[in-house]
Amino acid sequence: MSKKRKEAINWYKKDLLGLGDLKKEEIEILLQTAASFKEVTTRQIKKVPALRGKTIVNLFYEPSTRTRVSFEVAAKRLSADVINIAAEYSSVRKNETLNDTGRNIEALKADIIVVRHNAAGAAAMLSRHLNIGVVNAGDGWHEHPTQALLDLFTLVEKRGKIEGLTVTIVGDIAHSRVARSNIWGLTKLGAKVIVCAPAMLIPAEIEKMGVSVTSNIDKALSQSDAVNVLRMQFERDENTAFPQKLDYFKNYGITQERIEKTNKNIIVMHPGPINRGIEISSEVADGPNSVILDQVTNGIAVRMAVLYLVSGARKR
């Protein structure tokens, strides 16, 4: 823990909005801090008093199980008090604006808001209006920084470091905040990123983010150390924005056959929830290449690190 405290001294951001506006060094601090918290989660007593007396509000405007529970567990392991607000049961139903909801939570003397919202930029907007910390738990198609951090953390755990790795992100790139955060994080840490999808799911000028684009999944897999498989987010757009489910599985689905044909050692990741038989076969999801449940476990350590660092952010 003493090493971690020293690093915390160099943390200046009260918010975590995305990996797009973090420096390489900042991402490294987050991952190192997460590593020390991972150790905590393996102890008999998994709780540390780091955030005792702090209040964390999970403000979720979109349905979520994994991320919300993960943030809640992370906060509790840090001894913070946690309040969960799900938009469908709150005054949002009475047309309260996001800014007003945020200001009220601040007035209730919460210390950090963890926000998930279907509008890109929602977390950024809240952070402009509030003095308390804002952690982005996913904003529209924009970013999902803690998901990308736990993906990076899992890769480091399995392969030692990110630099020099090649990672394919396959699937619904267009509607994916996970893809965007992963691209920022991976490229900043020196990985090569391939995005693979049918043309309709590749957003404009994505090469400028420093990735290469292909529609050939077999070729991409053969070059990759890891593949991050995205869910088709049918709920985010009109039907015409997506390929047919069966066609997609045939051409892009991650199957055991594809893995054996191309790269037997490849790490298979998925941010969840999994749509078995649409983007990934059950055999792969539950098989030896899959680290999907490790990702979930690591999510707790990563979110502990994020909450710990932003709550201790220093003013410049």
Add this chain to the structure above:
Amino acid sequence: MKTLIKNAKVVRAGTGRSRKEDILIEAGKIIDIATAINPEGIDKIIDAAGKIVLPMLIDMHVHLREPGREDKEEIKTGTRAALAGGIGSVLAMPNTEPAIDSRETVKYLKRKIKQEAFVDVFLSAAITKGRKGKELGDIERLAKEGIKAITDDGDSVDNSQLMLEALKQAKKNNITVICHSEDKTLSKRGVLNLGFSSTCLGLRGIPKSAEFMRVARDIKLAKKADAKIHIAHVSCKESIEIIAKAKKKGVQVTAETAPHYFSLSEKDLWSFDTNKKINPPLRNQEDILAIKQALADGVIDVIASDHAPHTENEKDIEFQRAEFGTIGLETELSVAFTELIKKKFLSWQSLLDKFITNPAEILEIKKKSIKVGADADLIIFNPDKEWVVSKENFYSKSKNSCFLGRKLQGKIEKVFHKGKQF
């Protein structure tokens, strides 16, 4: 009471000379202009050494929001903002609630303008009834009421046959059609330029084709009807190329851009600043350069603000839900000076063509000029003053400026208008 402005560099539009002169004003009129006027017996002397004196400008794209949206802007506040920005004449857009599409509304507005406006307000009327794009408005009758142009600004007339009819009617009544050229089947639900920024921000993009394909159609229809059209708020290189070609072929097309299109790009949206959410959207460096070049070459004839006031409740929300538009009356001269004159794309004279001569010609309205016997409607501009745009200084009822926080060069120091000094 006599006021003497001494040692000013006086700039005139078009071929007018610019040189150091003294200007003597009495009872709101310019009574003398000479290289050195004897200050004896004069009540007030303003030393304008190092300053520039300009006639007041025309802004042919202003949303005054009356009638119906007085929460955003009123004739009173909008024209006060115009005055502060050195604008002596505005063309009010008809996308009000109700739309300006009837004699009654025009008459009501004329009365209100007479009572409340700080500067000259000219009216445009909707092309189609209620701006619904279904049925042609009574263009002949409205033209008789003195409207200066017709436009469904905010929307394009999607029905090409109807647009052609409108152009023919406009020609018959000798008024200009102002085109908001946008194909909404292409821009649908987009909130910023389609490209790198929309991808990184995870927001729906508006392709340039939504603009330039409609520009091409509008020009073709104008050619067919042999009518005059004016393309509003040109934002991208492709539109400019189409307009340039049409001009060469002799189509009666004029074009306009707004200061934000030659000073800001999609990159400026990375903070999700909704004040920079504008339609058409901010584009890229290559478009900015193309616009500056087109202003210099004369392909773009007019600079107008597209002053689009919105309340904080409509702007300070999630990006995808926020209204499109920026206010601009109070910043346009300084932005143009900073980006076009300081960077040597335009001279003062040619800038005044964009702000005075050309819009006056298109709308067939009187322009303000600095000559003996004319109204003393003029601006004293300090080219050396730097300032930062801030909410507190706006006269506009709304504060949604895309230039908030931006440092500009050159500031209006005084405005003389109808015998008063502001």
